[in-house]
Amino acid sequence: MFQQSLCFSSLLLASLALGAAPAHAAEMPEAVTALQAKGLKVVQEFEVGGGLRAFAGVAGDVPVAVYLTSDGKAIIGTRLDEKGQALDEEILEQLVAQPMAEQAWAQLTEADWVLDGKPDAPRIVYTFSDPNCPYCNRFWQAARPWVDAGKVQLRHVLVGVIRADSPAKAAAILEAKDRTAALLENEHNFSRGGIKPAAKISAKAGASLNANQALMASLGFRGTPGIVTQDGKGGLTKLNGMPQPESLPELFGPL
Known part of the structure; x- marks a missing residue:
C-alpha cells in the first residue's frame, strides 16, 4: 500500500529540489534510501532532538515527515507532544508544502x-x-x-x-x-x-x-x-x- 501511495510528479519535485538544501544521497540512512527507492522524495533533513533524525519529504503530492530511530528504523507519520498536538507541521509547511504550492502555481501560470x-x-x-x-x-x-x-x-x-x-x-x-x-x-x-x-x-x-x-x-x-x-x-x-x-x-x- 505504501508503494502505491508514493506515485509523485517529477515535474514538481525536480523543481522543488532545486530550491531546497536537500539531504545528499551519501548521507542517507539505509531505511530512508529504501523509502526513496519506493518513490519517496526527500527534500531536507531537519532537527527534532530526542535521539531522532528527521527528514521532510513528499509522498504523492503530500508532505510527509520520516523519523529515523537510533537503531536505524524509519517511522513515517506525525510526531505529537504530550498534549497530542502535532509538532512538525510548521517545518513541513516551510520546507515542503509552501515551495510545492508556489512551484505548482508558477507552472499553471506558464x-x-x-x-x-x-x-x-x-x-x-x-x-x-x-x-x-x-x-x-x-x-x-x-x-x-x-x-x-x-x-x-x-x-x-x-x-x-x-x-x-x-x-x-x-x-x-x-x-x-x-x-x-x-x-x-x-x-x-x-x-x-x-x-x-x-x-x-x-x-x-x-x-x-x-x-x-x-x-x-x-x-x-x-x-x-x-x-x-x-x-x-x-x-x-x-x-x-x-x-x-x-x-x-x-x-x-x-x-
Whole structure:
C-alpha cells in the first residue's frame, strides 16, 4: 500500500529540489534510501532532538515527515507532544508544502491556458477541462455569476482525455484566432455537440495538450474538471470534479 501511495510528479519535485538544501544521497540512512527507492522524495533533513533524525519529504503530492530511530528504523507519520498536538507541521509547511504550492502555481501560470472572464478579475481559478466533459460544462455554468460580475477569471487548461475527438476539439479552441470565443462556443453549444473538431492537430497544439495533461497528472488529477486556486494562506485549494453548489462561494469568493 505504501508503494502505491508514493506515485509523485517529477515535474514538481525536480523543481522543488532545486530550491531546497536537500539531504545528499551519501548521507542517507539505509531505511530512508529504501523509502526513496519506493518513490519517496526527500527534500531536507531537519532537527527534532530526542535521539531522532528527521527528514521532510513528499509522498504523492503530500508532505510527509520520516523519523529515523537510533537503531536505524524509519517511522513515517506525525510526531505529537504530550498534549497530542502535532509538532512538525510548521517545518513541513516551510520546507515542503509552501515551495510545492508556489512551484505548482508558477507552472499553471506558464501553462497554455484559455481565458474565460475579465483579465483583471481578482480571483484566478485554474480548471483542467476536456471539451467533451459534462462536469466541466456544469462547472462553467456554475461559475457564470462570478465570471460575469468580474469577480473571477477561469483559466482553462485544456486536455483531450475523454473521447476520441477530445484532442481535436481542444485543438480547435487552442488554434482559434479568438480562443476565448471558441471556448465559449463549445460551452454554449455543449448539448449539441460543442465545437467542431480541428481537421488536423498542429504540432504546437499537440505539444500544449501533452504538456497540459502531464501537468494535470503532476497535480494529482486523474479526471476533469481538476480545479486549482490559491487559499489565501500561501497554499493551494485543489478540487477533483464538479464542486457542490454550497461550496462555490468558498471557492469563488463573495459576489
